[in-house]
Amino acid sequence: MDKTIRKKGKVMEEIYETIKKVSIKIKDVLMYEDTDYTSHTNATGDTQLALDVRCDKLIEKEFSKLKCVQKIISEEKDEALHVNENGRYIIGYDPLDGSSLVDVNLSVGSIFGIYEGGIDGKNLASSVYVVFGPRVELVIAQDDVKLYRLQKDGTFGFVKNVKLNEKGKHNAPGGTQKHWSSEHKKMVDDIFKDGYRLRYSGGMVPDLHQILLKGGGLFSYPATSDVPKGKLRMVFEVFPFAFVFEKAGGKAIDGINRLLDRSPSHPHDTSPCFFGSLKEIEKVKAVYE
Numbered sequence: 001m002d003k004t005i006r007k008k009g010k011v012m013e014e015i016y017e018t019i020k021k022v023s024i025k026i027k028d029v030l031m032y033e034d035t036d037y038t039s040h041t042n043a044t045g046d047t048q049l050a051l052d053v054r055c056d057k058l059i060e061k062e063f064s065k066l067k068c069v070q071k072i073i074s075e076e077k078d079e080a081l082h083v084n085e086n087g088r089y090i091i092g093y094d095p096l097d098g099s100s101l102v103d104v105n106l107s108v109g110s111i112f113g114i115y116e117g118g119i120d121g122k123n124l125a126s127s128v129y130v131v132f133g134p135r136v137e138l139v140i141a142q143d144d145v146k147l148y149r150l151q152k153d154g155t156f157g158f159v160k161n162v163k164l165n166e167k168g169k170h171n172a173p174g175g176t177q178k179h180w181s182s183e184h185k186k187m188v189d190d191i192f193k194d195g196y197r198l199r200y201s202g203g204m205v206p207d208l209h210q211i212l213l214k215g216g217g218l219f220s221y222p223a224t225s226d227v228p229k230g231k232l233r234m235v236f237e238v239f240p241f242a243f244v245f246e247k248a249g250g251k252a253i254d255g256i257n258r259l260l261d262r263s264p265s266h267p268h269d270t271s272p273c274f275f276g277s278l279k280e281i282e283k284v285k286a287v288y289e
Protein backbone atom coordinates (compact mmCIF):
# COMPACT_ATOMS: atom_id res chain seq x y z
CA MET A 1 0.00 0.00 0.00
CA ASP A 2 1.09 3.54 -0.82
CA LYS A 3 2.87 5.24 2.14
CA THR A 4 0.61 8.34 2.10
CA ILE A 5 -2.55 6.23 2.12
CA ARG A 6 -1.16 4.21 5.03
CA LYS A 7 -0.33 7.42 6.91
CA LYS A 8 -3.78 8.88 6.22
CA GLY A 9 -5.36 5.68 7.53
CA LYS A 10 -3.33 5.89 10.74
CA VAL A 11 -4.25 9.53 11.31
CA MET A 12 -7.95 8.82 10.74
CA GLU A 13 -7.73 5.96 13.24
CA GLU A 14 -6.33 8.42 15.76
CA ILE A 15 -9.33 10.71 15.18
CA TYR A 16 -11.79 7.81 15.51
CA GLU A 17 -10.13 6.64 18.73
CA THR A 18 -10.40 10.17 20.12
CA ILE A 19 -14.12 10.28 19.28
CA LYS A 20 -14.63 6.88 20.94
CA LYS A 21 -12.80 8.01 24.06
CA VAL A 22 -14.70 11.28 24.35
CA SER A 23 -18.05 9.53 23.68
CA ILE A 24 -17.62 7.46 26.81
CA LYS A 25 -17.02 10.65 28.78
CA ILE A 26 -20.09 12.30 27.21
CA LYS A 27 -22.19 9.25 28.10
CA ASP A 28 -21.24 9.72 31.77
CA VAL A 29 -21.96 13.45 31.64
CA LEU A 30 -25.40 12.74 30.13
CA MET A 31 -26.14 10.08 32.72
CA TYR A 32 -25.33 12.04 35.85
CA GLU A 33 -24.84 15.78 35.35
CA ASP A 34 -27.43 18.51 35.70
CA THR A 35 -29.73 19.29 32.76
CA ASP A 36 -30.30 23.01 33.43
CA TYR A 37 -30.08 25.75 30.83
CA THR A 38 -27.30 28.35 30.99
CA SER A 39 -27.95 32.07 30.45
CA HIS A 40 -25.95 31.94 27.17
CA THR A 41 -27.02 31.48 23.57
CA ASN A 42 -24.83 29.91 20.88
CA ALA A 43 -24.00 31.42 17.46
CA THR A 44 -27.37 30.29 16.05
CA GLY A 45 -29.31 31.78 18.95
CA ASP A 46 -30.16 28.52 20.80
CA THR A 47 -30.03 28.75 24.59
CA GLN A 48 -27.19 26.50 25.70
CA LEU A 49 -27.59 23.75 28.26
CA ALA A 50 -24.85 23.29 30.82
CA LEU A 51 -24.48 19.89 29.13
CA ASP A 52 -23.89 21.46 25.68
CA VAL A 53 -21.02 23.45 27.14
CA ARG A 54 -19.62 20.46 29.09
CA CYS A 55 -19.64 18.20 26.04
CA ASP A 56 -18.09 20.92 23.90
CA LYS A 57 -15.26 21.37 26.40
CA LEU A 58 -14.61 17.63 26.58
CA ILE A 59 -14.31 17.39 22.80
CA GLU A 60 -12.16 20.52 22.60
CA LYS A 61 -9.78 19.11 25.21
CA GLU A 62 -9.28 15.79 23.40
CA PHE A 63 -8.96 17.22 19.88
CA SER A 64 -6.54 19.89 21.06
CA LYS A 65 -4.07 17.07 21.75
CA LEU A 66 -4.00 15.83 18.14
CA LYS A 67 -1.23 16.96 15.81
CA CYS A 68 -3.32 16.14 12.74
CA VAL A 69 -6.00 18.69 13.70
CA GLN A 70 -5.57 22.15 12.20
CA LYS A 71 -8.67 23.65 13.82
CA ILE A 72 -11.94 22.74 15.40
CA ILE A 73 -15.24 24.45 14.67
CA SER A 74 -18.03 23.76 17.11
CA GLU A 75 -21.74 24.45 16.87
CA GLU A 76 -21.41 25.83 20.39
CA LYS A 77 -18.59 28.28 19.60
CA ASP A 78 -18.78 31.56 17.70
CA GLU A 79 -15.24 31.23 16.34
CA ALA A 80 -13.02 28.39 15.12
CA LEU A 81 -10.34 27.28 17.56
CA HIS A 82 -6.88 26.89 16.02
CA VAL A 83 -5.04 23.80 17.20
CA ASN A 84 -2.05 23.16 14.95
CA GLU A 85 -1.17 25.23 11.90
CA ASN A 86 0.30 22.22 10.11
CA GLY A 87 -2.57 19.90 10.95
CA ARG A 88 -4.25 18.19 8.02
CA TYR A 89 -7.88 18.14 9.17
CA ILE A 90 -10.55 20.55 10.32
CA ILE A 91 -13.11 19.02 12.64
CA GLY A 92 -16.61 20.54 12.47
CA TYR A 93 -18.76 19.15 15.26
CA ASP A 94 -22.00 19.41 17.13
CA PRO A 95 -21.17 18.21 20.64
CA LEU A 96 -24.75 17.53 21.70
CA ASP A 97 -27.32 17.54 18.95
CA GLY A 98 -30.99 17.44 19.94
CA SER A 99 -30.25 18.83 23.38
CA SER A 100 -33.88 20.00 23.75
CA LEU A 101 -34.64 16.28 24.24
CA VAL A 102 -32.35 15.82 27.23
CA ASP A 103 -34.95 16.90 29.80
CA VAL A 104 -37.44 14.31 28.50
CA ASN A 105 -34.77 11.60 28.39
CA LEU A 106 -34.94 10.85 24.66
CA SER A 107 -31.91 9.90 22.58
CA VAL A 108 -29.40 12.58 21.60
CA GLY A 109 -26.15 12.51 19.65
CA SER A 110 -22.80 14.01 18.72
CA ILE A 111 -21.83 14.67 15.10
CA PHE A 112 -18.34 15.10 13.62
CA GLY A 113 -17.34 16.13 10.10
CA ILE A 114 -13.67 15.62 9.27
CA TYR A 115 -12.72 18.10 6.54
CA GLU A 116 -9.51 18.35 4.56
CA GLY A 117 -8.80 21.74 2.95
CA GLY A 118 -11.78 23.84 4.10
CA ILE A 119 -15.34 23.31 5.31
CA ASP A 120 -17.03 22.72 1.93
CA GLY A 121 -19.17 19.64 1.43
CA LYS A 122 -16.73 18.33 -1.18
CA ASN A 123 -13.88 18.41 1.37
CA LEU A 124 -15.34 15.89 3.79
CA ALA A 125 -12.87 13.06 4.21
CA SER A 126 -14.95 11.18 6.72
CA SER A 127 -17.82 11.63 9.12
CA VAL A 128 -18.78 10.12 12.43
CA TYR A 129 -21.82 10.31 14.65
CA VAL A 130 -22.63 8.87 18.05
CA VAL A 131 -26.11 8.05 19.35
CA PHE A 132 -26.67 8.17 23.09
CA GLY A 133 -29.79 6.09 23.64
CA PRO A 134 -30.36 3.07 25.84
CA ARG A 135 -27.04 2.02 24.28
CA VAL A 136 -24.19 4.04 22.82
CA GLU A 137 -23.72 3.46 19.10
CA LEU A 138 -21.14 5.01 16.81
CA VAL A 139 -21.23 5.18 13.03
CA ILE A 140 -18.18 5.87 10.88
CA ALA A 141 -18.52 6.75 7.21
CA GLN A 142 -15.34 6.74 5.19
CA ASP A 143 -15.26 4.41 2.19
CA ASP A 144 -18.33 2.61 3.53
CA VAL A 145 -20.51 2.96 6.62
CA LYS A 146 -19.76 0.94 9.74
CA LEU A 147 -21.80 0.60 12.92
CA TYR A 148 -20.13 0.04 16.30
CA ARG A 149 -21.65 -0.42 19.77
CA LEU A 150 -20.17 0.31 23.19
CA GLN A 151 -19.60 -2.92 25.08
CA LYS A 152 -19.30 -3.82 28.75
CA ASP A 153 -15.50 -3.70 28.60
CA GLY A 154 -15.54 -0.03 27.49
CA THR A 155 -14.58 -0.68 23.87
CA PHE A 156 -16.64 -0.18 20.72
CA GLY A 157 -17.33 -3.50 19.02
CA PHE A 158 -18.01 -3.67 15.29
CA VAL A 159 -21.64 -4.60 14.64
CA LYS A 160 -22.12 -4.43 10.86
CA ASN A 161 -21.81 -2.47 7.64
CA VAL A 162 -24.81 -0.23 7.01
CA LYS A 163 -26.44 -0.16 3.57
CA LEU A 164 -29.72 1.49 2.57
CA ASN A 165 -32.37 -0.28 0.50
CA GLU A 166 -33.54 1.42 -2.66
CA LYS A 167 -36.82 2.27 -0.94
CA GLY A 168 -37.73 2.50 2.74
CA LYS A 169 -40.83 2.58 4.91
CA HIS A 170 -40.30 5.49 7.28
CA ASN A 171 -40.90 9.21 6.99
CA ALA A 172 -39.40 11.82 9.36
CA PRO A 173 -40.76 15.25 8.37
CA GLY A 174 -39.10 18.07 10.33
CA GLY A 175 -40.04 21.71 10.76
CA THR A 176 -43.11 23.47 12.07
CA GLN A 177 -46.01 22.25 9.96
CA LYS A 178 -47.91 25.53 9.82
CA HIS A 179 -44.80 27.07 8.21
CA TRP A 180 -44.44 24.41 5.48
CA SER A 181 -45.11 25.42 1.87
CA SER A 182 -48.22 23.89 0.29
CA GLU A 183 -45.99 21.86 -2.11
CA HIS A 184 -44.01 20.43 0.79
CA LYS A 185 -47.18 19.58 2.70
CA LYS A 186 -48.59 17.80 -0.34
CA MET A 187 -45.35 15.84 -0.76
CA VAL A 188 -45.43 14.69 2.86
CA ASP A 189 -49.13 13.77 2.59
CA ASP A 190 -48.45 11.79 -0.59
CA ILE A 191 -45.61 9.90 1.09
CA PHE A 192 -47.93 8.90 3.92
CA LYS A 193 -50.62 7.92 1.39
CA ASP A 194 -48.00 5.60 -0.16
CA GLY A 195 -47.91 3.70 3.15
CA TYR A 196 -44.89 5.25 4.87
CA ARG A 197 -44.99 5.38 8.65
CA LEU A 198 -44.16 8.41 10.80
CA ARG A 199 -40.92 8.17 12.78
CA TYR A 200 -39.85 11.51 14.25
CA SER A 201 -38.45 12.17 17.71
CA GLY A 202 -37.10 15.68 17.06
CA GLY A 203 -33.47 14.57 17.38
CA MET A 204 -31.63 14.59 14.08
CA VAL A 205 -29.15 11.91 15.14
CA PRO A 206 -31.60 9.23 16.36
CA ASP A 207 -34.09 10.09 13.60
CA LEU A 208 -31.53 9.62 10.82
CA HIS A 209 -29.99 6.64 12.59
CA GLN A 210 -33.38 4.94 12.61
CA ILE A 211 -33.87 5.51 8.89
CA LEU A 212 -30.40 4.19 8.14
CA LEU A 213 -30.71 1.08 10.26
CA LYS A 214 -34.27 0.25 9.18
CA GLY A 215 -33.15 0.20 5.56
CA GLY A 216 -34.34 3.59 4.32
CA GLY A 217 -37.03 6.24 4.13
CA LEU A 218 -36.94 10.01 4.19
CA PHE A 219 -35.82 12.64 6.71
CA SER A 220 -36.61 16.19 5.70
CA TYR A 221 -36.02 19.60 7.18
CA PRO A 222 -37.26 21.98 4.48
CA ALA A 223 -37.14 25.72 3.99
CA THR A 224 -40.18 27.09 5.84
CA SER A 225 -41.70 30.54 6.19
CA ASP A 226 -40.11 30.90 9.67
CA VAL A 227 -36.69 29.48 8.65
CA PRO A 228 -36.39 30.18 4.89
CA LYS A 229 -32.86 28.74 4.78
CA GLY A 230 -33.71 25.70 6.88
CA LYS A 231 -32.71 25.09 10.48
CA LEU A 232 -29.94 22.53 10.30
CA ARG A 233 -26.35 23.63 10.07
CA MET A 234 -24.30 22.58 7.05
CA VAL A 235 -20.88 22.13 8.63
CA PHE A 236 -21.87 20.33 11.83
CA GLU A 237 -25.06 18.48 10.91
CA VAL A 238 -26.04 18.46 7.25
CA PHE A 239 -22.73 17.64 5.48
CA PRO A 240 -21.67 14.87 7.88
CA PHE A 241 -25.04 13.12 7.47
CA ALA A 242 -25.12 13.74 3.71
CA PHE A 243 -21.78 11.93 3.55
CA VAL A 244 -23.11 9.02 5.63
CA PHE A 245 -26.24 8.67 3.46
CA GLU A 246 -24.29 8.75 0.20
CA LYS A 247 -21.75 6.19 1.44
CA ALA A 248 -24.66 3.98 2.54
CA GLY A 249 -26.09 4.06 -0.99
CA GLY A 250 -28.67 6.81 -0.50
CA LYS A 251 -28.82 10.48 -1.46
CA ALA A 252 -28.89 13.84 0.27
CA ILE A 253 -30.14 17.01 -1.43
CA ASP A 254 -31.30 20.53 -0.56
CA GLY A 255 -34.44 19.94 -2.64
CA ILE A 256 -32.66 20.42 -5.96
CA ASN A 257 -28.89 20.16 -5.53
CA ARG A 258 -26.62 17.60 -3.93
CA LEU A 259 -25.84 18.86 -0.43
CA LEU A 260 -22.18 17.91 -0.65
CA ASP A 261 -21.78 20.32 -3.59
CA ARG A 262 -22.68 23.24 -1.32
CA SER A 263 -20.16 25.71 0.17
CA PRO A 264 -21.23 27.64 3.26
CA SER A 265 -20.11 31.26 3.39
CA HIS A 266 -20.11 31.11 7.20
CA PRO A 267 -19.49 28.08 9.46
CA HIS A 268 -22.95 28.45 11.05
CA ASP A 269 -24.90 28.63 7.76
CA THR A 270 -27.94 26.41 7.48
CA SER A 271 -29.57 24.61 4.56
CA PRO A 272 -32.86 22.89 3.81
CA CYS A 273 -32.09 19.17 3.67
CA PHE A 274 -33.54 15.85 2.55
CA PHE A 275 -31.79 12.56 3.31
CA GLY A 276 -33.12 9.30 2.04
CA SER A 277 -32.90 6.24 -0.07
CA LEU A 278 -33.03 6.59 -3.84
CA LYS A 279 -36.82 6.29 -4.34
CA GLU A 280 -37.70 8.85 -1.69
CA ILE A 281 -35.22 11.38 -3.03
CA GLU A 282 -36.79 10.97 -6.48
CA LYS A 283 -40.12 11.94 -4.90
CA VAL A 284 -38.55 15.05 -3.37
CA LYS A 285 -36.96 16.07 -6.67
CA ALA A 286 -40.27 15.63 -8.51
CA VAL A 287 -41.76 18.28 -6.19
CA TYR A 288 -38.85 20.68 -5.79
CA GLU A 289 -37.17 20.76 -9.23
Ligand code: FDP
Nearest residue numbers: 097098099100101174175202203204
Ligand atom coordinates in the same frame (compact mmCIF):
# COMPACT_ATOMS: atom_id res chain seq x y z
P1 FDP B 1 -32.37 20.69 18.78
O1 FDP B 1 -33.03 21.97 18.39
O2 FDP B 1 -33.07 19.97 19.91
O3 FDP B 1 -30.88 20.82 19.00
O4 FDP B 1 -30.02 20.58 15.64
C1 FDP B 1 -31.23 20.97 15.87
C2 FDP B 1 -32.31 19.94 16.18
O5 FDP B 1 -32.49 19.70 17.52
C3 FDP B 1 -32.15 18.58 15.46
O6 FDP B 1 -31.52 17.60 16.23
C4 FDP B 1 -33.58 18.21 15.15
O7 FDP B 1 -33.72 17.34 14.06
C5 FDP B 1 -34.22 19.52 14.90
O8 FDP B 1 -33.47 20.51 15.60
C6 FDP B 1 -35.63 19.53 15.37
O9 FDP B 1 -36.24 20.71 15.02
P2 FDP B 1 -37.81 20.92 15.12
O10 FDP B 1 -38.13 20.93 16.58
O11 FDP B 1 -38.05 22.23 14.45
O12 FDP B 1 -38.50 19.77 14.39
